[in-house]
Amino acid sequence: MSNATDTAQKKKAPAGERVADWADGRLGIYTLAKANMRKIFPDHWSFMLGEVALYSFIIIILTGVYLTLFFTPSMGEIEYHGSYVPMQGIKMSEAYASTLDISFDVRGGLLMRQIHHWAALLFLAAMFVHMMRVFFTGAFRKPREINWLFGFLLFVLGMFTGFTGYSLPDDLLSGTGVRFMEGAILSVPIVGSYLSMFLFGGEFPGHDVIPRFFAVHVLLLPGIMLALLVAHLILVFYHKHTQFAGPGRNNRNVVGMPLLPVYMAKAGGFFFLVFGVIAVISAVFTINPIWVLGPYRPDQVSTNAQPDWYMGFSEGLIRAMPGWEINLWGHTLALGVFVPLIIFPMVLAAIAVYPFIESWVTGDKREHHIAQRPRNAPTRTGFGAAWISWYFVLLVGGGNDLWATHFHLSINSITWFVRIGFFVVPLVVFWCTRRICLGLQRRDREKVLHGRESGIIKRLPHGEFVEVHEPLTQDELHTLTAHEQYQPREIGPQTDDNGVERKVGRVEKLRARLSKGYYGEQAQIPKPSASEYEEITSGHGHH
Amino acid sequence: MSSQGPDENVSEDKQPEERRSGVERAGGGGAPDPFADPGLPPHEPRIQDIDEGAAKRSERAVALLFAISMLATVAFIASYVAFPIDKIVYVWPIGRVSALNLSLGVTLGIALFCIGAGAVHWARTLMSDQEMIDERHSVAAEPEMEAKVKSDFVQGAKESGFGRRKLIRNTMFGAVALVPLSGVVLLRDLGPLPENKLRHTLWSKGKLLVNENTNQPLRPEDISVGSLTFAKPEGLEEDDHDFHSEIAKASLMLVRLEPNDIKDKRELDWSHEGIVAYSKICTHVGCPVSLYEQQTHHVLCPCHQSTFDLTDGARVLFGPAGHPLPQLKISVNKDGYLEAQDDFQEPVGPSFWERG
Numbered sequence: 005m006s007n008a009t010d011t012a013q014k015k016k017a018p019a020g021e022r023v024a025d026w027a028d029g030r031l032g033i034y035t036l037a038k039a040n041m042r043k044i045f046p047d048h049w050s051f052m053l054g055e056v057a058l059y060s061f062i063i064i065i066l067t068g069v070y071l072t073l074f075f076t077p078s079m080g081e082i083e084y085h086g087s088y089v090p091m092q093g094i095k096m097s098e099a100y101a102s103t104l105d106i107s108f109d110v111r112g113g114l115l116m117r118q119i120h121h122w123a124a125l126l127f128l129a130a131m132f133v134h135m136m137r138v139f140f141t142g143a144f145r146k147p148r149e150i151n152w153l154f155g156f157l158l159f160v161l162g163m164f165t166g167f168t169g170y171s172l173p174d175d176l177l178s179g180t181g182v183r184f185m186e187g188a189i190l191s192v193p194i195v196g197s198y199l200s201m202f203l204f205g206g207e208f209p210g211h212d213v214i215p216r217f218f219a220v221h222v223l224l225l226p227g228i229m230l231a232l233l234v235a236h237l238i239l240v241f242y243h244k245h246t247q248f249a250g251p252g253r254n255n256r257n258v259v260g261m262p263l264l265p266v267y268m269a270k271a272g273g274f275f276f277l278v279f280g281v282i283a284v285i286s287a288v289f290t291i292n293p294i295w296v297l298g299p300y301r302p303d304q305v306s307t308n309a310q311p312d313w314y315m316g317f318s319e320g321l322i323r324a325m326p327g328w329e330i331n332l333w334g335h336t337l338a339l340g341v342f343v344p345l346i347i348f349p350m351v352l353a354a355i356a357v358y359p360f361i362e363s364w365v366t367g368d369k370r371e372h373h374i375a376q377r378p379r380n381a382p383t384r385t386g387f388g389a390a391w392i393s394w395y396f397v398l399l400v401g402g403g404n405d406l407w408a409t410h411f412h413l414s415i416n417s418i419t420w421f422v423r424i425g426f427f428v429v430p431l432v433v434f435w436c437t438r439r440i441c442l443g444l445q446r447r448d449r450e451k452v453l454h455g456r457e458s459g460i461i462k463r464l465p466h467g468e469f470v471e472v473h474e475p476l477t478q479d480e481l482h483t484l485t486a487h488e489q490y491q492p493r494e495i496g497p498q499t500d501d502n503g504v505e506r507k508v509g510r511v512e513k514l515r516a517r518l519s520k521g522y523y524g525e526q527a528q529i530p531k532p533s534a535s536e537y538e539e540i541t542s543g544h545g546h547h
Numbered sequence: 548m549s550s551q552g553p554d555e556n557v558s559e560d561k562q563p564e565e566r567r568s569g570v571e572r573a574g575g576g577g578a579p580d581p582f583a584d585p586g587l588p589p590h591e592p593r594i595q596d597i598d599e600g601a602a603k604r605s606e607r608a609v610a611l612l613f614a615i616s617m618l619a620t621v622a623f624i625a626s627y628v629a630f631p632i633d634k635i636v637y638v639w640p641i642g643r644v645s646a647l648n649l650s651l652g653v654t655l656g657i658a659l660f661c662i663g664a665g666a667v668h669w670a671r672t673l674m675s676d677q678e679m680i681d682e683r684h685s686v687a688a689e690p691e692m693e694a695k696v697k698s699d700f701v702q703g704a705k706e707s708g709f710g711r712r713k714l715i716r717n718t719m720f721g722a723v724a725l726v727p728l729s730g731v732v733l734l735r736d737l738g739p740l741p742e743n744k745l746r747h748t749l750w751s752k753g754k755l756l757v758n759e760n761t762n763q764p765l766r767p768e769d770i771s772v773g774s775l776t777f778a779k780p781e782g783l784e785e786d787d788h789d790f791h792s793e794i795a796k797a798s799l800m801l802v803r804l805e806p807n808d809i810k811d812k813r814e815l816d817w818s819h820e821g822i823v824a825y826s827k828i829c830t831h832v833g834c835p836v837s838l839y840e841q842q843t844h845h846v847l848c849p850c851h852q853s854t855f856d857l858t859d860g861a862r863v864l865f866g867p868a869g870h871p872l873p874q875l876k877i878s879v880n881k882d883g884y885l886e887a888q889d890d891f892q893e894p895v896g897p898s899f900w901e902r903g
Contacts (some may be wrong), residue, residue, distance in 0.1 A: 007616070007752070017783065043681070044585075044679050044680065044681040063740065064629060081785075081786075087632075087633060089722075095785050095786075103887070108632065108633070109632065110649050111627055111632050111651075112627065112647070114645065115648050115652045115655070118648075118652070119652075142756050147686045161698075180834060183795075183832065183833045184832045184833070184834070184850065187831065187832025187833045187834060187897035190896075190898065190899040191897065191898060191899070192900075194900050194901050195900075196900050197741035197745060197899045197900065197901060198741055200736040200741075201738040201739055201740065201744075203737045203738070205737060206738050206739055206744075207744055207745070207792040207795070207796075208792065208833070209790075210792055212738075242686075245758055251584060251585045251586060251587060251588055252584065252585075252586045252588070253582065255683070256682065256683050257680050257681060258680070258683060259587065259678050259679070259681075260678060260681050261675075261678065261679070264669070265674050266670050266674050266675070267670075269666045269674060270666070270667055270672035272666055273662065273664070273669075274663060274667065275663065275668065276659045276661075276662040276663030276664075277660055277663030277664065278661065278663075278665065279659040279660075280655075280656045280657065280658070280659035280660025280663060281657060281660065282656075283652050283653075283656035283660075284652060284653055284656035284657075287650075287651065287652020288649070288653075298789075301791065301861050302760070302791055302794055302798070302828075303794045303795065303798035303827060303828075303835050303849065304835060305835045305837055305849055307849040308849075309834070309849060315632060323851045323852065323866075324867075325867050325868060326867065327867045327869040328869065329869030329870055331667075331903065334901075334903040335900055335901065335902075335903060336899065336901075336903060337900070338869050338897065338898035338899070338902060339869075340867045340868070340869045341831065341832060341897065341898070342869070358607040361797030373683060376633075376895060392794075397841040404852065405849070405852065416865055417864055419852070452582075457795060459794075478583075478585040479585055479588060481581060481582050482582050482583065482584050484754060485582040487890070534580055534581050537581045541581075
């Protein structure tokens, strides 16, 4: 058999290669590696934000699995007899007691808890900033809209995984958060009290909510998130990463370093960097000291009751909303709670659907792989900044008591600021941001046409002082003019060639108006054209 | 996709294209584009690319980082063994901390960080930093492939008879739409129906008001001016199976007012010698209202800052709560103890649809 000679030859190959050959015969890994092993990734500092999120997620899973080994997700009441003296003899749930055990009786348990919680905060923060990076550079455009939604879902699910997670220790602070959730559910018209009974297995707090949250927190949500994460990464590989415009970089190529070895080392190393930093932070800065808070009791509360930061904007909504309540025909509609419950997903949806709105306005069906500079899309940048300001106004509202005590302000004034700011601040921020973008566009235009200010003052023979402008290099000229500019969409003639009136729908009119708002004269500065450039550079004596 | 060339060398299709000079182009015929893409800039070697000494230094730096990581892991294990879990030490500037937690975290952090720093330093100084190019390909299929897939689909669908045999199609839709209902039905036993559970608390006529802290029945003289007293219904003990669910509704706060200060007539009628009893559960989303302002007799919920005026039927002065705190009618029994006259007349806590 010819196999004999094959094996004889293969014996000479190193062990790693033989394993790879074996796997290729069964999994076809060489085909996969051909496309991906030397895949090119462009380099930019902002591209690592998603990596931070990815690595925090891995850290959360590692530490989370460890915590499940010691945590008891039960609301059974016991008397505490562990090693934390101040809680001796106090009644508490097994969930709370086992969290105390993890913190005080398991060596390294406290560190794992702290890393788990810090990594969760970082995970959400990194996803938020990563999402903003993608948004402001237009990296959500075709063909990446679906990946934008995957990322968005990861962010939203991350919020709820965080909420169900920090509720598990059943401490006084998180229990208050669960109580708030119950109140919000109760406000749902018609089915509110039913939903509450089903979630809590009876009246609040009952004995079921912690075990149920546990299943949701360790199994259901992470399972969905892991699937979304894998899909997200597959699409990143499949689409190839976006890159910024520059010499040699265009919409048809991707320029950078190969996965093997540079990005394996850099990205793999970056995982350890993130993990290391979180470990040190967790060792030095205490987070969620549940032993200070005490076990949950529905009739007790502490001041400074704040959710984790990513839930803060929903807290702001609920704090700022006036206490409207409608009583009619024997029924109550608690608008003061229900309206925030409705606005909460709408704040998030506003950013989620944006890519589809923009592609509808532009009508652009082409693929885009060049990351835009935010200034070159002033309306989008304005919208994004307005959204962030909206989010942060609500965060201020969520911490209105902290603002009041730290800055000696009236809590009523802060609440009123949030109520008005909710509507006004995004508009102001939108307007200002767009103006700033236009200003930056003008500066780019000046730079291209007249060169860079050199700081050298020259006196001309007739006595005039001028500043010498240095021309830009070809690289810079290309980079500053590489972006495309849309023209506003025209509705076109209202009548056709034969004079028959063409019906223009309202939707079409709205689209044209939006397009004008996006790309009209007020909304972008025309980039310098070749003829403008020639005219100025050939006309000597014009500083 | 790229095919891999021999070692060291960048494959043909990934080589930077020849750099064109914009100036040269401008001198050429036709209409030159002053903003033309000059192509990838030439690779600029790093010091490690030209100086073997510098490369050696980088190599040693990377190896040092990896070695530090190994030492830190050893230190981690040593800390785990050496420090008792309850040892507290003072470390400037953090303060008093657990020695074990701090040493484990810092050593683990260093062990991990140094691996990362070593790998990144290696990549940045010693691995090739020659930029390469991958071509992009349209995500959407070529027209021929698209046509082929679509015709295959039409053929497959036709062979199934899906469109022609409507009876099969419709009954299949019906079956598939109905079967998830089983799953929905199974959720029914997640909890009981609300019925009137949210309307009633443990309070009823004759139930004594028991001090939550001392567990003793309260007399009027126990309620001092200027402070909140928290009470629970007689018979409800911390050991009870449903303690939390019951106290979540029955929790009560008592305050002594000047009867003349009470503006609301019903409040006065339901009070005893100026002692008024209100539900402690906020009508917004159910936090325990527990901040009391002595001078104004306002109570504030620390969660969302709803403010209630206890001298005026606990009406809402500010904040997101939608209605006043329910009041409990109280009096004194023949032994001189405070007792409830009835259950709350309206549901306590957050509003819900059937509240009315």
